[in-house]
Amino acid sequence: LSPVCLGSLRRAASINAEYMGVCKEAISLLEMMTAIETEQETENQVFLLKMSADYYRYLAEFKEDESNKENAEKFYKNALDLAMTELPETHPTRLGLALNYSVCCYEIMKKQELACQIAKEAFDSAIEKLDTLNDSSYKDSTLIMQLLRDNLTLWSVTENDEGLPTEK
Numbered sequence: 001l002s003p004v005c006l007g008s009l010r011r012a013a014s015i016n017a018e019y020m021g022v023c024k025e026a027i028s029l030l031e032m033m034t035a036i037e038t039e040q041e042t043e044n045q046v047f048l049l050k051m052s053a054d055y056y057r058y059l060a061e062f063k064e065d066e067s068n069k070e071n072a073e074k075f076y077k078n079a080l081d082l083a084m085t086e087l088p089e090t091h092p093t094r095l096g097l098a099l100n101y102s103v104c105c106y107e108i109m110k111k112q113e114l115a116c117q118i119a120k121e122a123f124d125s126a127i128e129k130l131d132t133l134n135d136s137s138y139k140d141s142t143l144i145m146q147l148l149r150d151n152l153t154l155w156s157v158t159e160n161d162e163g164l165p166t167e168k
Contacts, residue, residue, distance in 0.1 A: 049079035092140040098122030
C-alpha cells in the first residue's frame with residue numbers, strides 16, 4: 001500500500017475508535033442519569049431509555065456486534081412499553097421513539113414486519129387523537145407523524161420491488 005493509503009487507513013481507524021468511544025461514553029452517562037433520577041417524570045425516563053437505545057443503534061450501525069443490536073432492542077422495547085402506558089399517543093417523545101425504534105428494526109435488526117407494525121400503530125393511534133394536540137407540540141408531533149408515514153410508504157415500495165408482500 002502507498003503511504004497515502006496507509007495514512008488514510010490510520011486516520012479512519014482513529015476516527016472509528018473515537019466514534020465508538022463517544023458512543024460508549026454517552027451510554028455510560030445516560031445509565032448514570034437513569035440511576036440517579038429514580039423519581040423522574042415518565043417523559044424523562046422514556047427519553048433516557050430512547051437515547052440509550054439510539055447510541056447502541058449507532059454502535060450497531062458502525063460495528064457488527066450482536067450485543068449492540070440486543071441492547072438497542074432492549075432499551076427501545078422498555079421505552080416503548082413505558083411510553084405506551086404513560087404518554088399520550090400524540091406526544092412527540094412517544095412518536096420519536098416509535099420512529100427511531102422502527103428504523104432500527106428495519107435497518108439494523110432486519111425485522112421489516114415489526115418495523116412496519118411499530119410505525120403503523122404509532123401513526124394510526126396518533127391520527128385518531130390529532131384533535132387533542134396543543135399548539136406547543138402540534139408542529140413536532142405532525143412532523144414526526146409525516147416521517148413515520150414516509151417510512152411506511154418507502155418500506156412498502158421497497159417490499160414491492162423485492163417481491164415481498166406489502167402490509168395493508
